[in-house]
Amino acid sequence: MWDTLTSPPALWFAVPAFAGTALFTLKLAMLMFGGDSDDPGAVDATHADSGPAAELFSVGSVLAFLMGFGWGGLSGVLALKWPPVGAAMLGIGTGTGMVGLFVLTMRGLRRLNASGNIELASTAGRSGEVTLAVPAAGGGRGEVRLILGDREKRCDAVSAGEALPTRTRVKVSGVNADNTVTVERV
Numbered sequence: 657m658w659d660t661l662t663s664p665p666a667l668w669f670a671v672p673a674f675a676g677t678a679l680f681t682l683k684l685a686m687l688m689f690g691g692d693s694d695d696p697g698a699v700d701a702t703h704a705d706s707g708p709a710a711e712l713f714s715v716g717s718v719l720a721f722l723m724g725f726g727w728g729g730l731s732g733v734l735a736l737k738w739p740p741v742g743a744a745m746l747g748i749g750t751g752t753g754m755v756g757l758f759v760l761t762m763r764g765l766r767r768l769n770a771s772g773n774i775e776l777a778s779t780a781g782r783s784g785e786v787t788l789a790v791p792a793a794g795g796g797r798g799e800v801r802l803i804l805g806d807r808e809k810r811c812d813a814v815s816a817g818e819a820l821p822t823r824t825r826v827k828v829s830g831v832n833a834d835n836t837v838t839v840e841r842v
Contacts, residue, residue: 675722
């Protein structure tokens with residue numbers, strides 16, 4: 657088997673196949689076990705600010721191309737018995753497909769990296785219900801429960817006017833600098 661892999665036409669594909677696979681596996685292991693850094697100078701398909709060019713020419717996509725080119729070319733030479741030029745074309749096609757698959761996978765993974773936080777500013781104008789009585793203006797804080805989309809948010813609340821008892825329907829009229837919301841009766 658070693659003689660087959662080191663024969664002149666197969667060697668041109670075996671080296672990128674084994675090197676690409678080994679380095680790609682190493683990169684995946686580093687990603688899984690925390691070996692990848694958040695260095696702002698590093699450009700990779702997983703970086704949040706990277707554009708299409710950075711995705712196509714990242715370390716991961718180059719390794720995916722080498723892996724696809726090598727294994728595609730090797731299968732063309734050894735299994736299909738194609739001449740080296742045909743095997744190279746198969747390798748280029750396989751490598752390009754691997755880059756496309758890698759980029760799509762990284763885009764999908766990047767979409768999973770969404771924040772679960774709800775910005776307090778997004779509560780302005782929303783309706784909710786008092787869960788802890790809100791004293792009259794200047795009398796302290798209470799609490800309101802707001803539904804934002806399919807999520808519930810509880811916020812400290814103050815009133816600009818009258819006191820608001822528990823279970824009163826209210827509307828957020830403002831967001832304050834001290835991380836409270838100003839509410840009024842609906």
